[in-house]
Amino acid sequence: MTRERATQDQNQQDQKHPENQENQQQEQVSQDARTIVSLAEGALTLVDRVVAQVCGSFPRHVDRNELRRAGALGLVEAARRWDPSRGVPFEGYAVLRIRGAVLDAARAADWVPRPVRAMARKIDASEQALLGELGRRPTEAEVVERTGVSLDELRRVRTLLVRLAPLALDRSGNGSDEDCSLVDLVVDQHKNEPDQQLEYRELLGYLHDAVDLLSDRHRMVILGAFFDGRSSVDLAGELGVTESRVSQLRAEAIAQLRWGISSQYELSGSAAAGSKRSEQYAIAIAQARKWDQRFDEERRVLERTSPESA
DSSP, rough: OOHHHHHHHHHHHHHOOHHHHHHHHHHHHHHHHHHHHHHHHHHHHHHHHHHHHGGSSOTSSSSSHHHHHHHHHHHHHHHHHOOOOOOOOOHHHHHHHHHHHHHHHHHHHHOOOOHHHHHHHHHHHHHHHHOOOHHSSOOHHHHHHOOOOOEEEEEEHHHHHHHHHHOOTBBBOOOSSSOOOOOOOOOOSSSOOHHHHHHHHHHHHHHHHHTTTOOOOHHHHIIIIISSSHHHHHHHHHTOOOOOHHHHHHHHHHHHHHHHHHGGGSTTTTSOOOOOOOOOHHHHHHHSSSTTTGOOTTTOOOHHHHOOOO
């Protein structure tokens, strides 16, 4: 009777002074938080132990650090939910929660569908059992007989596992060079190597100079036919010549361009001798710009001048 009376008095006092009740709640929350932190800090070693036990069969692409972070969150959740009144040791309860969190994180990071992964584990267990029994690596027929799956299904599962296994580009390659990573071995088919880019830009520079140094009539035919997409009829009308004459001018210009540009890549004295006019044309191409200016891709072809008389 006295205890009930004291409780009623305390409740009445709390109702009169609600700030006392809020202070008690805050103190309780702080006490609970300190208890959770103490439990979690005292059992941090469990995270590394569980991750080491669970990760033995995981693919290499699964990040162990991510699993450790997931396990630490599982440990904190275990500290929040643990009820000492049930008589369950905290370490045993925390191991279960950590293991569950790690497995969930591993499943989320796994690209392979769960049925395929389950079948892969079954096949792997059968292979390990046969390896111990036979003393050698089992054949596909022996694995098929032990697992009860068809040969096509066995090969399909293995193919899926290979295709769905991601590779880290910063991982070192299989070669003897430890500093060589996979990204160094990947060839970009849509982008040339630096030396190829320089050669291409140099060739463009020679082409621009060679076109610029053509006679007005030849330059107009080349620009009109290959850059502007004009027909022979249009060019013939503008030049005041026949279509056959336009074809002749185009053939002469192409031959001159080919000889002038190829002469830039021949060793001195090894190029086939041409006419004096052709040799002067090749020399003019070589002297048109300095070597470093030739790599400027933004340089535009000279404006077309008025055509010569036929």
